[in-house]
Amino acid sequence: MNARDRILASLRSSLAGTTPIADPFDATLVDEPWRYSPAERVTRLKELMTAVHSEVLLTNSGEWPKLLSDVLAARQINRLLIAPNTTHGQAFSAYCQSVQNPLHLLAYDRPIEEWKRELFDDVPASFTGTLAGIAATGTLVLQPSPDEPRLMSLVPPLHIALLNASQIFDNLYQAQQYWPKPMPSNFLLISGPSKTADIEQVLAYGAHGPKDLIVLLVEDA
């Protein structure tokens, strides 16, 4: 008998004569304590994310490209990884063209193997969209895709994410009802920049992932 059959046979014999317990899930326990009005969703998400070292900037659909460009200028960042096939990527690159912003826009348009060194060493910031936000825990929901691959939100030291206020759910349970089926190859919840408290429980940011996370929260979208 191989290990698989051995393990399953042992487990089955231990359960002989028993019946599975009925599904005990009770949505009210994970939903009702964590409900908010639309305005509260924005303030709670902002408060919680700010508490873990993220910056949440309230903006609107007309002004966020300028805000993004100002944020980068203030940090003297002149290279930004964007997703040129997404609407937000296109909107930002159109804005940069219109104001003749000298920012160097990079695209994640080839497999990681072909530009790993550059991604690791020469990309100071990235800009991605988000699928949703979660007010209860101050969380962004990201679905990596061919346009916005997994490492876009992980390797560059600064990650900037665009979030529409209307996409903020009260809690994880509610957000989950809208997740894709089947689940994509990778799916992420992000609640701040990378951090660790492994030395004496002293919080340090930028452990392995981004040191900074900036959320552009579009209030009218």
Add this chain to the structure above:
Amino acid sequence: MSSQRIHAVDVTARNLKANARLSLKDQQLRNNMRSAMDSLISKRIISMPDEDERENLRELGNKIRARALSELPDLLEQLEANLTQQGVQVHWASSTAEANNIVLKIAQARNAKQVIKGKSMVSEEMAMNEYLTEHGIEALESDMGEYIIQLDNEKPTHIIMPAIHKNAEQVGRLFEHRLAIPYTDDVDSLIQSARGILREKFFHADIGISGVNFAVAATGTLLLVENEGNGRMSTTVPPVHIAVTGIEKVVANLQDTVPLLSLLTRSALGQGITTYVNMISAPRQAGELDGPEEVHLVLLDNGRSQAFADAELRQTLNCIRCGACMNHCPVYTRIGGQAYGTVYPGPIGKIISPHLLGLENTPDHPSASSLCGACGEVCPVKIPIPALLRRLREENVKSPKQQPQIMDGQGSRYSAKERLLWKGWQYFNSLPWLHKTGTFFATRLGGLTPKNLGPWTQNHSAPKLATRSLHELAKQHLEKKS
């Protein structure tokens, strides 16, 4: 357990008492542990202020885990079928040796030389680092705490905070000594130094290894929680990802992870959620530009099916590895995690390790507890840890030959003399004439009890027998009244 990792004290599970005595004398360790545990205790309760919410959620967490275990073989098969269909290769291992062999075969097929690891307690259970190193493959920890203790050749002292027994000064000295980094006790710069070194390791690694927090059967999803991002790096940058986990980690569906996640991160760290929740359901798909080409899942038994076989002991497998029982344990806080000599220390370690290693190798673990009950009270999935400790004590003093044999190493603390003594006690108390005569003489000759009663009188004064038994006093009292 390899001798390579033994450090500071002779850390083997069989020497728990001796290890504990040494740890108790280490004032630095005691200070570090105490301040860390006090802080984790307060963070937990601050994050769970509403008692009703907390208790209802613990109850739900308990039922979700119990339900998953009640159909464990079916869920494992469902998980395997879904993952396989999504392109993840599933492997099964009865023992840690089998699991190590599976990992090695995958590594050899890829001609891998460097492995980078996210945090995984199951890989600690396997002593995978030592195994791979022996076979010429570098295995490097990337979780900051794990990296620190690997540099110092130590074992984790806590399942969530592996290096919590060290302070910043000790880490600074370690980095100075092992990495030639100028001494500093500034935590930010220590972390940035390690980040720089480990980024290069991620860059070059052939294989990334991780654990699993929840394996979701219905969707074929491996869910990993972490704060650092090393888990995401390990599972995304290298061309191959191997996840190793125990067979008990499966849950029925995604919605079950909602309460479990909330319980896990609040119980462990007082956080409503960790920085990253990383859900992996498939390797890199056509058109995707990153992610591993191969994803493997190794499902490890290693004694879990023994715990599973007994309905009471099965509750051990509810564990979601939050570490709250350690943080609240008066014994763990004082002796630290390494004294246990087992991969899983503290209260949960005392009830799981006897299944993984056998009672003969963990003879003192079930009794290294005051049964104060704190662990059971804070457990997010309501494992009755004190009751299970008492149960293991029973298994530990049964005759090694008594059937049925429920645990490996049953009766490691069995003593024929002690058994005879209790038999005599039972006999003495079940015959009224014998009891009466016995107590009559015992009370009259009370002055003759020895002053030295072995270990008892090391810390207590010797008990003095009353001059009259309770029976006699009651009788006298009633006679007087009438």
